[in-house]
Amino acid sequence: MFTQYNSMKPATQFIHAGAHPDPTTGAIMTPIFQTSTYVQEAPATHKGYEYARSQNPTRTALEEALAIIEHGKFGLAFSSGVAATDAVIKLLNPGDEVICANDMYGGTYRLFTKVFERFGIVFKPVDTTNAEHVAATITANTKLVWLETPTNPLMNITDIQAVAAITKKHNLILVVDNTFASPALQNPLDLGADIVMHSATKYLGGHSDVIQGALVMNSAELREKLYFIQKSCGAVPGPMDCFLVLRGIKTLGVRMKAHCENGAIIAHWLRNHPKVAKVYWPGFEDHPGHAAAKKQMRDFGGMISFELKNDSVDEVKRVLSKTHLFSLAESLGGVESLINHPASMTHASIPREERLKNGLRDSLIRLSVGIEDAEDLIHDLDQAIG
Ligand SMILES: *Cc1c(COP(=O)(O)O)cnc(C)c1O
Numbered sequence: 450m451f452t453q454y455n456s457m458k459p460a461t462q463f464i465h466a467g468a469h470p471d472p473t474t475g476a477i478m479t480p481i482f483q484t485s486t487y488v489q490e491a492p493a494t495h496k497g498y499e500y501a502r503s504q505n506p507t508r509t510a511l512e513e514a515l516a517i518i519e520h521g522k523f524g525l526a527f528s529s530g531v532a533a534t535d536a537v538i539k540l541l542n543p544g545d546e547v548i549c550a551n552d553m554y555g556g557t558y559r560l561f562t563k564v565f566e567r568f569g570i571v572f573k574p575v576d577t578t579n580a581e582h583v584a585a586t587i588t589a590n591t592k593l594v595w596l597e598t599p600t601n602p603l604m605n606i607t608d609i610q611a612v613a614a615i616t617k618k619h620n621l622i623l624v625v626d627n628t629f630a631s632p633a634l635q636n637p638l639d640l641g642a643d644i645v646m647h648s649a650t651k652y653l654g655g656h657s658d659v660i661q662g663a664l665v666m667n668s669a670e671l672r673e674k675l676y677f678i679q680k681s682c683g684a685v686p687g688p689m690d691c692f693l694v695l696r697g698i699k700t701l702g703v704r705m706k707a708h709c710e711n712g713a714i715i716a717h718w719l720r721n722h723p724k725v726a727k728v729y730w731p732g733f734e735d736h737p738g739h740a741a742a743k744k745q746m747r748d749f750g751g752m753i754s755f756e757l758k759n760d761s762v763d764e765v766k767r768v769l770s771k772t773h774l775f776s777l778a779e780s781l782g783g784v785e786s787l788i789n790h791p792a793s794m795t796h797a798s799i800p801r802e803e804r805l806k807n808g809l810r811d812s813l814i815r816l817s818v819g820i821e822d823a824e825d826l827i828h829d830l831d832q833a834i835g
Pocket of ligand 1: 529530554556597626629648650651661662
């Protein structure tokens with residue numbers, strides 16, 4: 450079904466994936482099928498659509514697009530990124546163990562430790578940037594490995610192929626949260642992952658106007674199980690949200706190119722700034738994950754974290770309150786630049802001692818570099834850092 454897409458470059462896939470003119474009108478854009486149910490000709494005789502929690506044509510188009518752009522066979526869309534994560538963990542049973550990254554999105558950490566641990570699922574956070582740590586943590590109960598690369602917010606890079614070699618040997622499900630890289634920069638299924646997870650809220654949507662999640666996989670068996678969970682638990686996105694993400698995906702290629710260009714300029718500028726102590730960005734040759742990033746990513750992205758030499762929280766707050774173009778907000782991946790304080794915002798749900806143990810300091814500042822003019826962005830940061 451998707452063979453014609455295999456020969457296309459990503460930028461072409463982003464525009465054409467899942468796009469079929471509407472058979473009744475010829476509308477080039479997939480309509481927003483704002484309906485909850487579908488009329489049946491006779492009991493159980495219908496056109497493949499019965500009830501919109503199970504199927505909606507706008508969602509079907511999006512799910513096809515997601516599969517194509519992530520080089521998988523099947524896509525599933527969810528009402529949020531954490532709903533997609535939730536569905537994956539519901540593949541497991543009490544007593545099963547998950548090995549996960551020790552530096553990951555705070556909401557993923559919260560879902561794992563505050564919700565699923567109560568249901569008897571065991572989570573073992575390790576430094577996945579060293580695949581040997583993953584191998585050493587496997588027990589007879591391990592069922593799944595959860596990776597995020599680059600990580601949020603420290604930009605750690607895990608070599609997906611190295612971990613996939615281990616999960617294949619032990620018959621474990623390998624999941625990669627590909628939110629930060631987006632399919633424009635990285636395709637984990639090509640590197641041996643079994644499931645790719647996205648917060649489509651971020652780069653896929655791209656315009657900070659929708660909350661959505663996605664899963665993509667190649668295995669029909671996994672797809673069947675995850676579709677069953679999707680319709681049984683009901684965390685499905687509405688048709689308007691599916692339309693917005695479908696539209697967002699069309700410009701993913703040009704947007705990511707601009708995010709990466711601006712990201713590189715700002716990372717280098719920050720690194721040379723006399724008041725900046727450390728910049729976390731995988732494009733630097735001395736970043737510990739640079740070689741792995743170069744191997745598995747097409748470019749290094751627009752997410753950057755940094756620390757000031759004066760690392761008092763007051764100084765950090767002063768800088769955060771002074772930017773104009775960089776809006777102080779959670780989230781990332783939109784066309785506009787955002788600035789965020791992980792310790793009190795996106796990662797506040799991780800206990801402080803846990804954060805510090807993993808290198809996330811109270812003074813860390815995270816940037817989601819947008820696609821404005823780089824000179825204007827630098828000017829804004831310059832007057833804020835002072
Ligand atoms: C935002 C985010 C999530 C959660 O997605 P939501 O759409 O907010 O539910 C998961 N992983 C990463 C890396 C994120 O940035």
